[in-house]
Amino acid sequence: MPLNILDYDPYLEPFKDDLSLRLFEFARTKKRLLGVDGSLVDFANGYKYFGFQQESKHWTFREWAPNAKKAWLVGDFNNWENNYELKQAYGGTWEISVPGLLPVGSKVKIKLLLPTGEVVYRVPSYIMYALPNENHGLDGVITQPKYEWKNKSPKLSEAPLIYEAHIGISTEEYKINSYKEFTRDVLPRIKKDGYNTIQLMAIMEHPLYASFGYQVSNFFAISSRFGQPEDLMELIDKAHGLGLQVLLDVVHSHAVKNIEDGLNYFDGTENQYFHEGERGNHPAWKTKLFNYGKDEVLHFLLSNLKFWLDIYHFDGFRFDGVTSMLYHDHGLGTAFTDYSKYFSLNTDVEAVTYLMLANELTHLFNPSATTIAEDMSAMPGMALPISAGGIGFDYRLSMGIPDFWIKQLKEKTDNSLDLLSLWWELTTRRPGEKNIGYSESHDQALVGDKTLMMWLANEEIYWNMDINSQSLIIDRAIALHKLIRLITFSLAGEGYLNFMGNEFGHPEWLDFPREENHDDFQHARRQWSLADNENLRFKYLLAFDQAMLNLEHDFKFLESTDPVQQLWIKDSDKLLAYKKGQLVFVFNFHPSYEQKLQLQFSKKPELIFDSDDQKFGGFGPRSSFGWSKGTLNLILEPRTAMVFKIK
Template sequence: MPLNILDYDPYLEPFKDALSSRLYDYAHTKKRLLGTDGRLSDFACGHHYFGFQQEEKHWTFREWAPGAKRAWLVGDFNNWENNYELKRSYGGNWEILIPGKLPVGSKVKVKFLLENDEIVYRVPSYSLCALPNERHELDGLIVNPNYQWKHSAPQSTEAPLIYEAHIGISSEDYKINSYRAFMQEVLPRIKKAGYNTIQLMAIMEHPLYASFGYQVSNFFAASSRFGTPEDLMALIDCAHGLGLRVLLDVVHSHAVKNVGDGLNLFDGTTSQYFHEGKRGEHEAWNTKLFNYGKDEVLHFLLSNLKFWLEVYKFDGFRFDGVTSMLYKDHGLGTAFTDYAKYFSANTDTQAVTYLMLANELIHEIKPDAITIAEDMSGMPGMALPISAGGIGFDYRLSMGIPDFWIEQLKEKQDESLDLMKLWWELTTRRPGEKNIGYAESHDQALVGDKTLMMWLANEAIYDAMSKDSQSLKIDRAIALHKLIRLITFSLAGEGYLNFMGNEFGHPEWLDFPREGNHDSFQYARRQWSLVDNTQLRFQDLAHFDQAMLQLEQHFKLLEASELNQLWIKNEDKLLAYQKGPLLFVFNFHPTDSQTLKLKLSQKPLLIFDTDDEQFGGFGPRNTFQWQNQQLDLLLEARTAMVFQIK
């Protein structure tokens, strides 16, 4: 297989052997799993074999637990008795066949006798639902989801405009919201706002709500906090009917440590799913780490991806914690300042192989699926095709850009904004690889940090957002909020992401009910009434965000290949560039209006002005004139204009 990745990035030439090894490991593992002519989609079918399977006149249950001596299926359907003993099968599998129909609605666990004669109870590894019991542990729940799908997944030609959302915090009430309520109340907002893709967080079952869904216990179970499996199916079906694609925030980088709820010590051994010893522990996250070198683990994780595509009809995945997977030290404290750090003994080549297999499987099942890698290290080839020597993701997240904005707002003055550095941050990325740009995601909103709007407005957001109020702090906050989002949207990637509510400057941070905050829901909700109130300026920011997204809808801006910087001057804080058919002109100066003359051979048509009154500005104040193939501009401080070049 040719290493076309070297054509994209010649600086990788010294690491040609490492890149060849990447392809060899992938091909060798694939042949080991599939033989000569097998397909990954046929291999990744664990959910059709393990767990509960309803046959015509009986049902079977199978579990993989090679370290156990004996096994029983127990639950409230048999009064937790030992009368359903499983038989040992090949490869460490256990199975039982029971006549009749599945006892749907019953609580269930697998009871194991371990090698040390200890008796333990485990939630089945392929359980489709898990519920907390009176001991604050999880029980499996036997379910047989039956939903009649009404809509096909949309075939969108637009770049992904992603609305990152969390079901539980999507209500304004002090409670955990539901799939059904999200479907009825939030989906219409997302559609109206102009987004075409939803990224759902915290769907895979997790015991600790405050983990934001990133400490998964039950990989095949949709979180019961928000409703039933059918409720989630209805939500995705409704989204498809609205023309919205739905991505799952999938967590295959680690698993919760809880014993009994999830996979840790499932059959009494530490090595069933995870690495032995320190390599199996993520010390910073206090979680367990998968052994991607085991065929059974690959089977489990790949089957999990196929399950979410097949059963729930998700349209792709955002892979969480990819950096942690790629390196044995998880990238903690490592500055990736030279290419050698990507191809060292620290690189977990088995994890790289798994990610390649995962991407091939996903696109084999659903060719138009979207896969996104959360990798802050900048691993070369992450979003290049496997055939070119890449890892196969469609996009990588532009993770350095939110950090740039937070640093600018937290540590520097407005007049110190370095436009040269900003341009480099927004436009420099791996050759040939697509990115998802964003100014902030849920990461920037977590307790201990603040959203961009809170860094800009601070306490003034509570008492000066009325349209009748006069506040220089709020004026600055609204102006910069728009400029930051517009320049990030237009330059930072071939797709765009926003976290739920941040489009209108949702106040405060995110914090889940926990002992440290007296189990408060104060910061675990979304205050939609703020954007619905016509007397508040939050609505102006929402109008601006909607108009900004229309640049992609009308002009296919994000994937436009043509990008020309026309003017950049740090002293005046002026920046102008043309991307595709659109001209962008920014004045980042905190106090001064600025003039600019640009040579243009074609007449410009004003698309919108950030200073427009409907966007919370004070316009019309900016002016422009085109004559003799020259555009003369006057821009007020902290404003931008967008033109179509005809």
């Protein structure tokens, strides 16, 4: 297979052997798993074999526990007794076949006798639903969801505009929200705002709510705290009916350490799913790390991906924690300053192979699916096709940009904004790879940090966000919030992401109810009423966000094949202009002075967007422009931006 990645980036030539190894290991692993004629889509059918399966006249249950000496299926359907003993089958699998119908709704566990004589109880690994029990653990629940799908997944004709959402915190009430309430109350907001894709967090079952869904225990189970499987199916179906695609924030980078609830020591051995010893423990996250070189683990994880695509009709995945997967040191403390850092003994080739398999499977099962990598290291080829020598993701997240903005707001003055550094940060990509740009995600909102609007406004956000108040701090905050989002939206990627509520400058931070805050829900909710209140300035930021997204709806410039063209940049004036697609963007980041600029065009441009418009909380239109003999003469007020259409 040719290494076309070298055509994208000739600087990778010294690492040709490493890139060839990437393709060799991928091909070798596929052949080992599939044989000569096997299909990856057929291979990833674990969820159709393991767990509970209803046949025509009987039901079966199967579990993989190779270290066990005996196994029983116990639950409230048989009074937790030992009368459902499983038989040992091939490859460490245990199974039982029972006449009749599945005891749907019964709480269940698998009981295992270990070689040591110890008896342990485990939640079945392929369980689709689990509920908390009185021992602060989880019990599996037999479920057979039935839902009549009404809508097909929409096909996007524009760049992905992603609304990152968490079901539990999506209510203004002091409680955990539900799938049904999200469907009723939040889906219409997302559609009205102009987003075309939803990225759902914390769906895979996780015992600790405060983990934000990133310490998964049951990979095939939805989070029961939000509702029933049919409720999630209805949410996705109705999103599809609104023209919204739905991505799952999938966590295959690690798993929770919990033993009775999850996979850790499932059959009494440390190495059933995870690496042995220290390699199996994440030093920072205190979680377990999968052994991606083990065929049974590949089967489990790939089956998990197909399950979410097949059973719940998700339209793709955002893969969490990819950097942690790629390197033996998980990227902790490593500065990726040159290409040699990506191709070394520190690179986990088995994890790279798994990610390639995951991408191929996802796109084979659904050619329209979208995959996004959360990789802070900027591994070359992450978002290039496997056929070119890449890892196969459609997009990578532009993860350095939120850090740039937070650092600017925390440590520097407005006058010290370096436009050249900003331009480099926003426009530098791995050659040929597409990015999802964002100015802030859930990461920046977590307790210990603050959203952009809170960094800009701080305590003034509590007292001076009404439309009649006068506050220079709030004026600055609103103006910069708009500029930061517009320049990031238009430059940082071929798609865009926003975390729920940030579109209107949601105040404060995120903190889940936990023992340390006395189970307080104050910061684990979204205050939608702030944006709906006609007397508060949050409405201006929401209107700005909606109008900003309409630029992509109307002109489809984010994925334009025309490269972005810098028209003007002068750091001392804090003045920047560039052309992307049919649109010209002009920014004045100066905090105090209006700036003049002349740009040459063959035809008179049309002003279509002004950040200083009063409907966006501005004071204008104050900026002005004129046209004379091919010259656009501009006067921009401080902290304003204008967008022109080139006819």
